[in-house]
Amino acid sequence: MTFEQEVNSLKQRIARAEHARDRLRASGDQEQYMQACSMVSALDLQLESLLDTQPREEERLPGPNAGS
Secondary structure, three states: OOHHHHHHHHHHHHHHHHHHHHHHHHHOOHHHHHHHHHHHHHHHHHHHHHHHHOOOHHHHOOOOOOOO
């Protein structure tokens, strides 16, 4: 799986978790709602961590003096 695919997959999981969290909030099930909030937070942290590990564009491309 490419980096972009991993990011997109995680974003989809976050969207589904947020939807589930919102449904639980409306249902009044406080315990399940809190668990869903924790899941959304955990997925957000995973995405943030993944994005932090992405190589910067300038680190991936050879510099003007490469090979000299």
